[in-house]
Amino acid sequence: MATVxxxxxxxxxxxxxxxxGIDIAVQDGEFLVLLGPSGCGKSTLLRMVAGLESITGGQVxxxxxxxxxxxxxxxxxxxxFQNYALYPHMSVFDNMAYGLKIRGVPKPEIETRVAxxxxxxxxxxxLTRRPSQLSGGQRQRVAMGRxxxxxxAAFLFDEPLSNLDAKLRTQMRIEIKRLQDRLGITSxxxxxxxxxxxxxxxxxxxxxxxxxxxxxxxxxxxxRPASLFVAGFIGSPPMNVLDGVxxxxxxxxxxxxxxxLPLPRxxxxxANRPVKLGIRPEHLTISDGLAASPILxxxxxxxxxxxxVYGRLPDGESLLIRMAGLPSCTEGDQLSVAPQPGALxxxxxAHGRRLAD
Amino acid sequence: MSxxxxxxxxxxxxxxxxxxxxxxxxLLLFAAxxxxxxxxxxxxxxxxxxEIRTGSLLSLPRDISTDAWIYAWxxxxxxxxxxxxxxxxxxxxxxxIPAVIISTLFGALNGYALTKWRFRGANVVFAxxxxxxxxPSQVMLLPxxxxxxxxxxxxxxxxxxxxxxxxxxxxxxxxxxxxxVSIPDDLVKAATIDGAGFFQIFTKIMVPLSLPxxxxxxxxxxxxxxxxxxxxxxxxxxxxxxxxxxLNNLVNTxxxxxxxxxxxxxxxIAGLPTLVVYALAGKYFIRGLTAGSVKG
Numbered sequence: 001m002a003t004v005x006x007x008x009x010x011x012x013x014x015x016x017x018x019x020x021g022i023d024i025a026v027q028d029g030e031f032l033v034l035l036g037p038s039g040c041g042k043s044t045l046l047r048m049v050a051g052l053e054s055i056t057g058g059q060v061x062x063x064x065x066x067x068x069x070x071x072x073x074x075x076x077x078x079x080x081f082q083n084y085a086l087y088p089h090m091s092v093f094d095n096m097a098y099g100l101k102i103r104g105v106p107k108p109e110i111e112t113r114v115a116x117x118x119x120x121x122x123x124x125x126x127l128t129r130r131p132s133q134l135s136g137g138q139r140q141r142v143a144m145g146r147x148x149x150x151x152x153a154a155f156l157f158d159e160p161l162s163n164l165d166a167k168l169r170t171q172m173r174i175e176i177k178r179l180q181d182r183l184g185i186t187s188x189x190x191x192x193x194x195x196x197x198x199x200x201x202x203x204x205x206x207x208x209x210x211x212x213x214x215x216x217x218x219x220x221x222x223x224r225p226a227s228l229f230v231a232g233f234i235g236s237p238p239m240n241v242l243d244g245v246x247x248x249x250x251x252x253x254x255x256x257x258x259x260x261l262p263l264p265r266x267x268x269x270x271a272n273r274p275v276k277l278g279i280r281p282e283h284l285t286i287s288d289g290l291a292a293s294p295i296l297x298x299x300x301x302x303x304x305x306x307x308x309v310y311g312r313l314p315d316g317e318s319l320l321i322r323m324a325g326l327p328s329c330t331e332g333d334q335l336s337v338a339p340q341p342g343a344l345x346x347x348x349x350a351h352g353r354r355l356a357d
Numbered sequence: 358m359s360x361x362x363x364x365x366x367x368x369x370x371x372x373x374x375x376x377x378x379x380x381x382x383x384l385l386l387f388a389a390x391x392x393x394x395x396x397x398x399x400x401x402x403x404x405x406x407x408e409i410r411t412g413s414l415l416s417l418p419r420d421i422s423t424d425a426w427i428y429a430w431x432x433x434x435x436x437x438x439x440x441x442x443x444x445x446x447x448x449x450x451x452x453x454i455p456a457v458i459i460s461t462l463f464g465a466l467n468g469y470a471l472t473k474w475r476f477r478g479a480n481v482v483f484a485x486x487x488x489x490x491x492x493p494s495q496v497m498l499l500p501x502x503x504x505x506x507x508x509x510x511x512x513x514x515x516x517x518x519x520x521x522x523x524x525x526x527x528x529x530x531x532x533x534x535x536x537x538v539s540i541p542d543d544l545v546k547a548a549t550i551d552g553a554g555f556f557q558i559f560t561k562i563m564v565p566l567s568l569p570x571x572x573x574x575x576x577x578x579x580x581x582x583x584x585x586x587x588x589x590x591x592x593x594x595x596x597x598x599x600x601x602x603x604l605n606n607l608v609n610t611x612x613x614x615x616x617x618x619x620x621x622x623x624x625x626i627a628g629l630p631t632l633v634v635y636a637l638a639g640k641y642f643i644r645g646l647t648a649g650s651v652k653g
Contacts, residue, residue, distance in 0.1 A: 077550065
């Protein structure tokens with residue numbers, strides 16, 4: 001049980017800066033998800049916390065102790081790896097017990113702790129088996145058991161579910177969530193899967209090119225993305241991004257096709273400013289009026305619970321619309337759609353940061 | 358063999374069938390070509406000198422006699438020393454066993470350090486070690502002779518062990534390095550976080566996973582060192598000579614009638630250990646050469 005503070009942490013490989021100064025304080029018992037595309041530096045950051053990568057600049061503080069120069073074993077952390085990293089020649093019991101044995105924990109206590117972890121993870125029947133005799137989900141549970149028995153200050157998860165098939169992934173995601181709720185151990189979890197991030201996290205740290213694009217709760221990140229990158233990365237289907245211009249009065253945004261979308265609040269200072277306009281597909285509805293734009297329906301994906309319509313605006317921009325229920329239009333239809341009031345996201349046209357609401 | 362035949366498509370019609378038998382015939386000829394010397398050696402070694410003189414080279418022995426074997430083992434003269442092959446056989450064992458164990462262990466350690474604790478310049482170091490396996494052994498003779506003299510190991514079994522360890526390291530390192538590349542790095546990282554140190558990870562994680570490549574390396578090193586003649590002839594003095602050198606001396610120093618049966622028996626004695634090792638561990642050898650990865 002501890003806090004994990006990452007203070008202006010940097011990582012360079014020669015002249016290449018992979019992590020360009022990340023700051024975040026993870027609260028005791030908090031579940032922080034590091035989310036981003038591959039190569040964004042999220043795994044590197046996690047490995048720096050673990051002690052598997054050296055820290056070029058800044059500090060990592062675990063439980064109030066600066067751990068920059070400590071070996072991984074002295075950092076009081078446990079890590080779960082993507083490919084499980086179980087010791088192939090050891091039984092499930094020995095896999096879980098190994099870390100305790102090395103630390104000289106007395107045998108009876110090892111047995112108690114492993115038994116307890118096995119019970120939590122429903123691995124009791126498999127303790128004498130080798131990892132090769134287990135299914136993917138069971139192996140992942142053993143990997144988590146290995147972390148649990150150590151009773152560490154923090155759990156570090158490095159894309160633990162990416163090797164599992166879709167169904168098992170959903171199941172294990174729920175298990176991890178329950179486990180963390182039950183044990184209340186501070187957790188850092190790396191993933192590129194936004195669904196994992198949204199469902200597991202207390203807070204999400206969205207990373208791109210080694211910088212933190214946004215830190216916030218899942219809903220904050222979803223409802224008020226801090227940048228075009230976050231807006232595009234979170235949400236499926238992704239947010240529509242269009243070029244627009246704030247009108248001369250500062251009351252609305254003019255879309256390329258001429259539709260005038262009212263702004264939630266007037267922005268007289270930003271009059272005539274070009275902006276990037278973000279509209280989530282689910283916030284577009286079929287309607288007429290000043291705010292509406294005509295679209296040509298190019299493709300309709302009926303997903304059962306909802307329908308995704310791929311439309312094209314007169315100026316050639318594509319527009320995704322997500323509607324509840326079964327499709328009410330077909331390819332070739334002309335529709336008139338408008339965003340729901342107040343559902344606009346405005347971003348600076350040049351650097352992509354969100355404009356103050 | 359079985360995998361070869363099963364991999365071939367089933368024969369249909371006469372043409373393919375004839376081709377198939379033709380193939381078998383060629384394979385049989387090759388097999389005979391390679392086996393014939395062994396057959397001649399074995400059969401000659403069990404013949405008496407009279408029979409060798411009167412019979413043909415290829416005929417099988419009429420009466421099987423082990424006299425030549427016993428003579429070669431206990432009484433044959435190697436130079437002026439007529440104690441047979443036995444003491445030299447022991448010399449070889451005394452050299453080969455420690456040299457194989459040491460070079461294998463250090464090869465494993467090198468491979469582990471080169472793959473799992475990648476330091477700056479690890480690839481350059483590996484390239485240099487790899488280069489060592491292409492060096493002809495003659496190149497080492499003079500510098501090694503000086504080194505052994507400097508260390509006071511010239512002419513001793515210890516000196517030969519050192520020579521074989523040094524020369525073998527290039528190969529053993531190569532074997533283990535290539536095998537360990539396929540073991541996931543995360544395994545080592547997991548062990549690091551579990552609290553294991555450099556040598557603990559080596560002994561408790563890497564070595565237990567190395568059985569197949571260990572067998573390959575041991576067979577390779579055993580065969581190489583046991584069969585070595587050049588280093589043995591160059592660096593071992595008189596009574597410390599390995600069995601290969603003794604065999605050469607036995608065959609070359611016979612006076613009077615050439616005792617082919619004794620020569621053949623001595624050659625068989627000198628060659629048997631490698632055959633035995635291969636027979637015992639051969640299946641692991643094939644397995645180790647083909648398998649490489651340890652999938653979780």
